[in-house]
Amino acid sequence: MGYPIVLHLRGRRAVVVGGGKVAARKVYGLLEAEADVVVIAPEAVPDIEALAAKGEIVWRKKTFAEDDLAGAFLVIAATNDRNVNEAVAQAATPGQLVNVVDDPERCDFHVPAVVRRGSLTIAVSTEGASPALARRIRRELEEQYGEEYGPYLQFLRKARDIILREMADDAARKQLFRALAADSFRQRGRWDEELAQLLANEKERNGERGRES
Structure with a gap:
C-alpha cells in the first residue's frame, strides 16, 4: 500500500527516458508541476519535438546512458523496451525517485490519474493494477467537479x-x-x-x- 502525497517539483530536474506517447503524457504532467524536464530519446513524437523547439523542455537526442540521470530528482522510464527501462532503474542512485511505466514492482511511486481545478487536485491511483480503471474514475470526477x-x-x-x-x-x-x-x-x-x-x-x-x- 502506497503513501499518498502531493510532490512539489518546481525547479527540480525530472528526467523522462523515452520519446513516445506515454512519455509525452508524463512530460505534460511534469510541466504542470513546473519541473525542469529533460527527455532522453533518439526519436520523439511531435508533441515532445514541439515542446523542445519552444524551449519548454530539454530533449537530448540519444540513447540512454547512466550519466543522463545526473542531477535528477525524479526519473521516469517510459520506453517500449523493457531492457532499457530496467537499465534506467538500475542506474538510479539512492534518493532519486523512479517510475518504470511497465513494471509497478520497480517503481518508487505511481503517477495517479489527476483532476485539476485550480488549487483543487484530485488523484486516483490503483498502484499500477489498472490505469484504465483510474482513468474511468477520473472522467467521472471531472463531471462531478466542474471548472467552477x-x-x-x-x-x-x-x-x-x-x-x-x-x-x-x-x-x-x-x-x-x-x-x-x-x-x-x-x-x-x-x-x-x-x-x-x-x-x-x-x-x-x-x-x-x-x-x-
Whole structure:
C-alpha cells in the first residue's frame, strides 16, 4: 500500500527516458508541476519535438546512458523496451525517485490519474493494477467537479485570510469555514456577498456574548 502525497517539483530536474506517447503524457504532467524536464530519446513524437523547439523542455537526442540521470530528482522510464527501462532503474542512485511505466514492482511511486481545478487536485491511483480503471474514475470526477471549482478555490483562499484576520474566536472561525465549504454555498454563487453577511452576523453574535458576560 502506497503513501499518498502531493510532490512539489518546481525547479527540480525530472528526467523522462523515452520519446513516445506515454512519455509525452508524463512530460505534460511534469510541466504542470513546473519541473525542469529533460527527455532522453533518439526519436520523439511531435508533441515532445514541439515542446523542445519552444524551449519548454530539454530533449537530448540519444540513447540512454547512466550519466543522463545526473542531477535528477525524479526519473521516469517510459520506453517500449523493457531492457532499457530496467537499465534506467538500475542506474538510479539512492534518493532519486523512479517510475518504470511497465513494471509497478520497480517503481518508487505511481503517477495517479489527476483532476485539476485550480488549487483543487484530485488523484486516483490503483498502484499500477489498472490505469484504465483510474482513468474511468477520473472522467467521472471531472463531471462531478466542474471548472467552477477553480474560481471557488481562489475565493476560499481569499476568504480564509479575511476570516483569520477579522475573527479571533476559534469556534466562530470553524463555523464560518464549514459554511463556506458547503455545497449549497458554492452553488448559490454569491460568495463575496454572503461572506460579508456571515462575518457581520458572527461579529454581532460575538458582541452580544461579550455584553452578556
